[in-house]
Amino acid sequence: MKLLEVRNLKTYFDTREGVVRAVDDVSFSLEKGEAIGLVGESGCGKTTTALSVLQLLPKEGRIAGGEILLNGEDFAAKSEEELRKHRWRDVSIVFQGAMNALNPVMKVSRQIAEALLLHEELTEEEARRRVLALFDLVEISSSLVDCYPHEFSGGMRQRAMIAMALACGPKLIVGDEPTTALDVMVQAQILALLGKLRREFGMAMILITHDLSIVGANCDQVAVMYGGKVAEIGPVGKVLRNPCHPYTQRLLKAFPDIRGEREMVQSIPGFPPNLVTPPPGCRFSPRCDAAREICFSREPAMRCVEPGHEAACHFAEERS
Amino acid sequence: MENAKKLALHRKRKQFVEALFRSKMSLVGLAILVFFVLLAFVGPLLYDYDHQEYGAGEMLEPPSKAFLLGTDDLGRDVLGELIHGAKTSLIVGVLATLISMVIGTVVGISSGYFGGRIDAFLMRVTDAFLVLPWLPLMLVLAALLGSSLWNIVVVIGVTSWAGTARLARAQTLSVKERQFVERARSIGAGHVYIMRKKILPNVFPLIFSNTVLVSAVAILSETTLSFLGMGDVLRPSWGMMLHYAFEAGAVSVGAYWFFVPPGVCIILLVLGFAFLGHSFDEILNPALRRR
Amino acid sequence: MKQVREGMTEHIVDVRDLKVHFEIRRSFLDTLLGRNKATVKAVDGVTFSLRRGEILSLVGESGSGKTTTGRAILNLVAKSGGEALFDGASVSNRDREWNRMFRKKAQMIFQDPYQSLNPKDMIVDIVSEPLRIDGDHHDQEELLARTVEALEFAGLKPAETYLYKYPNELSGGQRQRVAIAAAFILSPDFIVADEPVSMLDASVRADILNLMVKMRETKNTSYLFITHDLSLAWLISDRVAIMYLGKIMEIGSHRIVAGSCVHPYSRALVDALPTMEEKPRERALLKGETPSPVKLPPGCRFSPRCSHVRPQCTREEPELRCVGEGHWAACHFAEEFLSKSGAGDPVPLQGEENPSCAQ
Numbered sequence: 020m021k022l023l024e025v026r027n028l029k030t031y032f033d034t035r036e037g038v039v040r041a042v043d044d045v046s047f048s049l050e051k052g053e054a055i056g057l058v059g060e061s062g063c064g065k066t067t068t069a070l071s072v073l074q075l076l077p078k079e080g081r082i083a084g085g086e087i088l089l090n091g092e093d094f095a096a097k098s099e100e101e102l103r104k105h106r107w108r109d110v111s112i113v114f115q116g117a118m119n120a121l122n123p124v125m126k127v128s129r130q131i132a133e134a135l136l137l138h139e140e141l142t143e144e145e146a147r148r149r150v151l152a153l154f155d156l157v158e159i160s161s162s163l164v165d166c167y168p169h170e171f172s173g174g175m176r177q178r179a180m181i182a183m184a185l186a187c188g189p190k191l192i193v194g195d196e197p198t199t200a201l202d203v204m205v206q207a208q209i210l211a212l213l214g215k216l217r218r219e220f221g222m223a224m225i226l227i228t229h230d231l232s233i234v235g236a237n238c239d240q241v242a243v244m245y246g247g248k249v250a251e252i253g254p255v256g257k258v259l260r261n262p263c264h265p266y267t268q269r270l271l272k273a274f275p276d277i278r279g280e281r282e283m284v285q286s287i288p289g290f291p292p293n294l295v296t297p298p299p300g301c302r303f304s305p306r307c308d309a310a311r312e313i314c315f316s317r318e319p320a321m322r323c324v325e326p327g328h329e330a331a332c333h334f335a336e337e338r339s
Numbered sequence: 340m341e342n343a344k345k346l347a348l349h350r351k352r353k354q355f356v357e358a359l360f361r362s363k364m365s366l367v368g369l370a371i372l373v374f375f376v377l378l379a380f381v382g383p384l385l386y387d388y389d390h391q392e393y394g395a396g397e398m399l400e401p402p403s404k405a406f407l408l409g410t411d412d413l414g415r416d417v418l419g420e421l422i423h424g425a426k427t428s429l430i431v432g433v434l435a436t437l438i439s440m441v442i443g444t445v446v447g448i449s450s451g452y453f454g455g456r457i458d459a460f461l462m463r464v465t466d467a468f469l470v471l472p473w474l475p476l477m478l479v480l481a482a483l484l485g486s487s488l489w490n491i492v493v494v495i496g497v498t499s500w501a502g503t504a505r506l507a508r509a510q511t512l513s514v515k516e517r518q519f520v521e522r523a524r525s526i527g528a529g530h531v532y533i534m535r536k537k538i539l540p541n542v543f544p545l546i547f548s549n550t551v552l553v554s555a556v557a558i559l560s561e562t563t564l565s566f567l568g569m570g571d572v573l574r575p576s577w578g579m580m581l582h583y584a585f586e587a588g589a590v591s592v593g594a595y596w597f598f599v600p601p602g603v604c605i606i607l608l609v610l611g612f613a614f615l616g617h618s619f620d621e622i623l624n625p626a627l628r629r630r
Numbered sequence: 631m632k633q634v635r636e637g638m639t640e641h642i643v644d645v646r647d648l649k650v651h652f653e654i655r656r657s658f659l660d661t662l663l664g665r666n667k668a669t670v671k672a673v674d675g676v677t678f679s680l681r682r683g684e685i686l687s688l689v690g691e692s693g694s695g696k697t698t699t700g701r702a703i704l705n706l707v708a709k710s711g712g713e714a715l716f717d718g719a720s721v722s723n724r725d726r727e728w729n730r731m732f733r734k735k736a737q738m739i740f741q742d743p744y745q746s747l748n749p750k751d752m753i754v755d756i757v758s759e760p761l762r763i764d765g766d767h768h769d770q771e772e773l774l775a776r777t778v779e780a781l782e783f784a785g786l787k788p789a790e791t792y793l794y795k796y797p798n799e800l801s802g803g804q805r806q807r808v809a810i811a812a813a814f815i816l817s818p819d820f821i822v823a824d825e826p827v828s829m830l831d832a833s834v835r836a837d838i839l840n841l842m843v844k845m846r847e848t849k850n851t852s853y854l855f856i857t858h859d860l861s862l863a864w865l866i867s868d869r870v871a872i873m874y875l876g877k878i879m880e881i882g883s884h885r886i887v888a889g890s891c892v893h894p895y896s897r898a899l900v901d902a903l904p905t906m907e908e909k910p911r912e913r914a915l916l917k918g919e920t921p922s923p924v925k926l927p928p929g930c931r932f933s934p935r936c937s938h939v940r941p942q943c944t945r946e947e948p949e950l951r952c953v954g955e956g957h958w959a960a961c962h963f964a965e966e967f968l969s970k971s972g973a974g975d976p977v978p979l980q981g982e983e984n985p986s987c988a989q
Binding site: 060061172174202203204205206210211230232235236237269270272273274275276277278281283284285286287 | 691692831832833834835836837839840843858859860861862864865866884887888898899901902903904905915916919920
C-alpha cells in the first residue's frame with residue numbers, strides 16, 4: 020500500500036471574481052520514505068495541493084472532488100478533531116519563512132515542548148528530554164536549549180521549526196519552500212538535514228519549490244505543475260533529463276545550468292492562465308510554440324512516455 | 340493624455356466613495372454630519388431667532404407649541420439657541436482640527452524624516468504638549484487672548500496637535516525605510532521633494548482618519564471651554580448653553596429641556612465624526628481592515 | 631565591449647579600499663555603564679574597478695556587505711574610509727553640477743518591486759520622475775514620449791495601458807519592468823542592480839535578465855550586479871567578486887564560480903549550489919553560519935570556518951593577491967588550491983607589475 024495517494028484532487032477557491040480552480044484534477048502517490056518535488060511558477064497550485072493534503076486550506080478554499088488517502092484512510096472524511104491529531108502525528112509542514120513564526124517571548128525549547136504536550140500524554144520531564152533529543156536530531160547545540168528566538172540565527176530557527184514538525188514522528192513531512200529565504204550555505208545545510216532525516220526515519224517528503232535545481236538533488240520524483248494541473252510527472256532524472264512536456268522543456272531553459280554551456284536563459288512568453296476561466300483545451304496551449312489545432316480544443320490526458328514517466332501533452336511521445 | 344490621468348484619478352476617487360457607501364458605519368456618520376451641517380447653515384435661514392433678545396417667553400418654560408424645546412433662564416427659545424449654536428461647534432471643530440493637522444503633520448514628518456537632533460528637539464516639544472494638562476493650558480491661553488470664537492479656534496488648534504505629530508512621526512519612520520524613498524534619493528531628489536511627494540502621500544491617510552477623530556475632541560474642547568465660561572458670549576453655542584444651564588441650576592430645578600438638547604447634539608456630532616473617522620481608517624489603511 | 635571614448639577614464643567605477651562602518655546603538659544599560667559602542671564593519675576595505683560596458687557580479691551571503699558596497703558607490707550611505715570614484719571623481723564630492731550628472735548617469739534597481747515603487751504614484755509618474763527632477767526642463771509631450779519609449783523598451787507594450795495604473799495593479803514581474811524603465815529613461819552609464827530578480831519566477835526572471843543584457847548591448851551600460859545566486863552571476867557577468875564579511879575573498883572571470891575558484895570560501899559556496907544532477911557528489915558543507923560582522927576574528931576572517939585552516943591564517947590577514955590572469959584571491963595558500971582546482975598554472979607573482987594581473 021502506498022503511503023499517500025492523491026487521486027483526481029480538485030481544490031477550488033470561492034472569490035468575488037468567481038470560482039478559482041487552483042488545483043484541478045491532480046493525482047500523484049508517494050511510497051514510504053520517498054520524496055516528491057512539486058515545482059512550477061507562482062499560482063500553479065503547488066502550495067494549494069500540499070495544503071489540501073494537510074486539510075489546512077484557508078476558509079475560501081474547499082476540496083471539490085477527489086480523494087486523499089493516507090495509509091489507505093480517506094483524509095477528507097475525517098472530523099476536525101481527528102484531523103488535528105492526525106496532522107501532527109502523520110503529516111506535518113514546514114512553511115516558507117516559518118522561522119519568523121516563533122513566539123518571540125518564549126524559549127524555543129519551551130515552544131516545542133508545548134507542541135509535544137498538546138499532542139501526547141507526557142510529563143514535563145519527558146517532554147524536556149524529547150526536546151533535547153530533537154535538538155540533537157536537527158543539529159542544534161544543546162547549549163541553546165534555554166535561548167529565545169532572537170538569539171537564534173535564521174537557519175537555526177528554521178531548524179527549530181523542523182524539529183517542531185518532527186516532534187511526533189510524522190510519516191510525511193511537507194516543506195513549502197522551506198529554504199527560500201535562506202542563504203545558499205544555510206539552504207544546503209537544511210536540505211542536507213532533511214535528506215538525512217528522511218533516510219534515517221523512512222519519512223516521506225513533499226518538497227514545494229520554484230527552483231528546479233533543488234528538486235534535482237533532493238527528490239526521487241518530480242511533478243511539474245502548470246495552471247492547477249500536473250503537466251509532467253516522473254522520476255527526477257527522467258523528467259529533468261528527458262522532459263516531454265513543452266512546459267517542462269521551456270521551464271528548464273529558464274534556469275542557468277552552471278555545469279553545462281553558458282547559454283542565456285529564455286523566458287516563456289505570455290502569462291500563466293486565469294484559473295477562473297481557463298483556456299479551452301490544453302492550458303499551456305496559448306503559450307506553447309508547438310501547439311497544434313487539437314491543443315486548443317481538447318484537453319490532453321496523461322500519456323506514459325516511459326515507465327513511471329507521464330506527461331499531459333497530446334504529443335508527449337514525439338517529444339521524448 | 341492628461342485626460343487619461345484625470346480619469347485614473349477619478350477612478351480611484353470613485354472606488355473610495357463606493358467603499359465609503361458600502362460600510363454602514365460611515366453611512367451613519369455621514370448622515371449625522373450632513374444633518375448637522377444643514378442644521379447649522381440652512382437652519383438659521385429658516386428658523387428666525389435672535390440670540391440677544393431676552394424674554395421672548397417666560398423663564399424656564401417647559402416645551403410647548405410656541406417653544407418646542409421650552410425656554411432658558413433668560414426666556415430665550417432653546418430650539419433657536421440650539422440651531423444657531425450648531426454653527427459655532429462645527430466651525431470650531433473643523434478649523435481647530437485643520438490647524439492641529441497642519442502643525443502635527445509638519446512637525447511629525449520633519450521629525451521622523453530628519454531624525455537625530457531635529458527629531459529629539461521636536462519630539463521634546465511634542466511631549467511637552469502631550470503631557471501638559473491641556474485644559475489649564477487652554478484656559479490660560481484663552482484668558483490671555485480673550486474669548487472670541489477665533490481665539491478659541493487657535494487655542495484648541497495649538498494645544499491638540501501633539502498626538503497627530505506622534506502618529507505622523509511613527510508612520511514616517513516606517514515609510515522612510517521603504518525602498519521607494521531610497522530610489523528617490525538615488526535619482527537625486529531633495530529632502531523637501533521626498534517629504535512632499537513620497538512621505539506625505541503615504542502618511543496622509545492615517546493622519547486624515549485620525550484627524551476626523553481629532554475634530555470630535557475639538558468640539559468637546561469648545562464645549563468645555565464654553566462651559567467653564569471662556570466661550571464667546573456674543574455667539575450662541577452648545578457649550579455656552581450648557582454653561583448657562585449649569586449656572587441657572589437647570590439640573591436641580593429639573594429643567595431638562597435646557598441641558599438635554601445641547602448635550603445630545605454634542606454627543607451625536609462627536610459620534611458622527613468618530614464613525615466617519617473609523618471608516619476612513621478602514622478604507623484608507625487597508626492593513627487594518629482584516630482585524 | 632570596451633569602448634573608451636576620448637577624455638573618458640577606462641574605468642567607469644573605481645573602488646579603492648572602501649569602508650563602511652555602522653555604529654550600532656547599544657542598550658540603555660550599556661550607555662549607562664559607559665560601554666563602548668559596537669561597530670559593524672559592513673564593508674571593510676573593498677577594492678575593485680568596473681570597465682565601461684562590463685558586468686561585475688558581487689556575490690555573497692547576507693551580511694557579506696555586498697548591498698552596502700553598492701549603496702556606498704551610489705553615495706546612498708556614507709563611507710567611513712577609502713574612496714569610490716565615478717568617472718574619475720569621488721562620489722561624495724559636493725559639486726552641484728557634478729552631482730546632477732552623477733544622479734543621471736548612475737542608477738539603481740532594487741530587489742523588491744513591491745517596496746521600490748511608491749504605491750501612491752502612477753506608473754507614468756514613477757517612470758518619468760528621474761526626468762522631472764534632473765534639473766533640465768522637459769515639456770509634457772517630451773516627458774510622455776520618453777516614458778512610453780522606456781516602458782516599451784522594458785517590455786510593457788502597449789505602454790498606454792500601463793501609464794495610468796498604480797503599482798498594486800501590476801504583477802511582480804511587471805513592477806520590476808517599471809523599475810527598469812525608470813532606470814533606463816536617463817540612459818545611465820552605470821547601474822547597481824541589487825538582487826533585481828530574486829523575487830521573481832524563473833520565466834519572468836529570464837526576461838528581466840535579457841533586458842539588462844540588451845541594455846548593455848545597446849547603451850554600453852556597466853552593471854554592478856549584486857546577487858546571492860552563484861548561477862546567475864556566472865550566467866550574466868564578465869567578472870565575479872565573492873564577498874565574505876565585508877571583504878572580497880576572490881575576484882576573477884565568471885568561470886571562478888563554475889569551479890575554477892581557489893579560495894576555500896568560494897569553493898564551499900560553489901559546492902553548496904544545488905544542481906540538477908540526480909546523484910550529487912558528496913560535498914563538504916560549511917558548518918554554522920556567517921558570524922556577525924561586529925566581532926571579526928583575528929587573521930583571515932574566514933579562518934574559524936575554514937577546513938584548511940593553518941596557524942598562519944589566524945595570525946595574519948591575507949591580502950587580495952593576483953593568482954592568475956585577472957584572478958585575485960585573499961588566501962595565504964591560494965597557489966596550493968590553484969593547482970588543485972585545475973585552473974591552470976599559477977602566474978609567477980609579480981604583483982601589479984604583471985600585466986596579466988591588472989584588475
